[in-house]
Amino acid sequence: MRIVVPRNCVGLLVLLALFGSPCGAMAEERAPDRGAPLRLSVTFPAGVRADPLTGRVLLFLSRSENGEPRRKMNWFTPEPVFAIDVKDLRPGAPVVFTPDGFNDPAALAFPEPLGRLEPGTYHAQVVIDHDRTRRDYNEGPGNLFSRVVAVELAGGRGGVYDLVADQRVEEPVHADTEWVKFVRIRSEMLSRFHRRDVFLQAAVLLPFGYDAEPERRYPVNYIVPGFGGRHDGLLRAMSGRDPRAAGWKRGTVPFRGFEVMLDPDVPTGHSVFANSANNGPVGDALVQELIPALESRFRMVAEARGRFVRGHSSGGWSALWLQVAYPDFFGGCWSLAPDPVDFRAFQTMNIYQDPNGHWTREGFPRPVARTRTGPRLNFIQFNHLEYVLGEGGQLDSFNAVFSPRGADGEPRPVMDKLTGAIDREVARHWRQYDIRLLLQERWPELGPKLQGKLRVIGGAWDTFYLEPALYHLKAFLDPLDHGGYVEILPGDHGSFLTPGLRERIDREMAERFSGR
DSSP states (O other): OOOOOOGGGGGGHHHHHHHOOSSGGGGSOOOOOTTSBOEEEEEOOTTTOOSOEEEEEEEEEESOOSSOGGGOOOSSSOOOEEEEEEEEEOTTOOEEEOGGGGOSTTSSEESSOGGGSOSEEEEEEEEEEOOSSOSOTTTSTTOEEOOOEEEEEBTTBSOEEEEEOOEEOOOOOOOOOSSEEEEEEEOHHHHHHHTSOOEEEEEEEOOTTTTTOTTOOBOEEEEEOOTTOOTTHHHHHHHSOOHHHHHHHHTOSSOOSEEEEEOOEETTEEOTTOOBTTTBSHHHHIIIIIHHHHHHHSOBOOSGGGEEEEEETHHHHHHHHHHHHSTTTOSOEEEESOSOSSGGGBTTBOTTTOSBSSBOTTSOBOEEEEETTEEEEEHHHHHHHHHHHOSOSHHHHHHHHHSOBOTTSSBOOSBOTTTOBBOHHHHHHHGGGOHHHHHHHHHHHHTGGGTTTEEEEEETTOTTSOHHHHHHHHHHHTTSOOSOEEEEESSSTTTTOOHHHHHHHHHHHHHHHHTO
């Protein structure tokens, strides 16, 4: 508790320390004057960090009193967030949020200026994001955050509040279990590219009967999580109530081999394991450094016939890309609800022809997500939210992979965050990552190498409008005798992936390895 001492009582400090306050008000924190101008002052103490820091101070507000506002940010029901960039901020130096600091159209304010929020009680929390090694500000080692404080907002009024970022994000430590083993190696290739130490991580799920058959080697299913997923998701999956996890431990899952969950997390978002001008040689590092390290430690089949790759959403795009980019290294991919595989249907825009990513040619906001009843989120909102939160969002992630690097060292955005205008030069650079286009242009070379290896499945009314690109891919591949398939099933982004389909994929993978 912070003791507020009136000026005329300064001389009583010693007495207060010895005997306590003579009146209750002396020991209580003074309530803000609700009619005074709103002012939220953010500091961090030297006790949690002695050195100055440079980064972005994020102020999260929530109407709900449950949980931490910093952890409630999601695409479909985002709550207010405001930001101020700082350089060489010292311990104890205040960063002040006031309504008049967020009235400019380019202000870091979502969804609207601070003074326009609906009056009422909010729960405030700040994060000082200065880490440059993680996508998520909640996971960046050394990032600072405050406890939650209740504040009253009434336009530009509400009083003065202090938010002290005295909590520190720590690096998680993953312990091996009977079934799941964690691997972390330093990547020489990526460390050289970024001029700092960069590590590759994975979680390895052992096959049923691994210890009982010490001479046996097993195939591997490499799993790429979707956006926001990490390798430690495998540990949660195996410790939960997933029937497949129980079946794995009983040996009843059709695919008997390793499952390796990869970590796609990079500061700019999701690496999708594609070499890029901004993320570096991530794909090459995977196939030349991490996978050989895994194969040397575990009894894995170190041949294409024993290497499969699977993923969903951004992980689905990754799986398809890895199979196409390294056709002789992997023996088959199962790409589920992949991010756009044809940029003529980049969700609801044609990246090559449309002039604006925020607005349709008819002048309507361009949707980016929907439910069965209609649009739920548009590109204007999505870009604006990422603009405030900073590097590492989904759209930023696409730029980091597909775009060239700008003169400032940052990925060049394909569309302006505030206006939506599409940069034609950047769009042309994206062509090399357009999987359908790549297959079409290089099919005489790639076709024989990909025989039987391409299996792509998505939902017919995908939540993120991903099925139009799948129809383009299907139209190209179906007339070819490639031995795989592109299937579009009833369901949205996730509901098409039923337990029956999951079992079918396990069975197909097992049959692919056995040569049937």
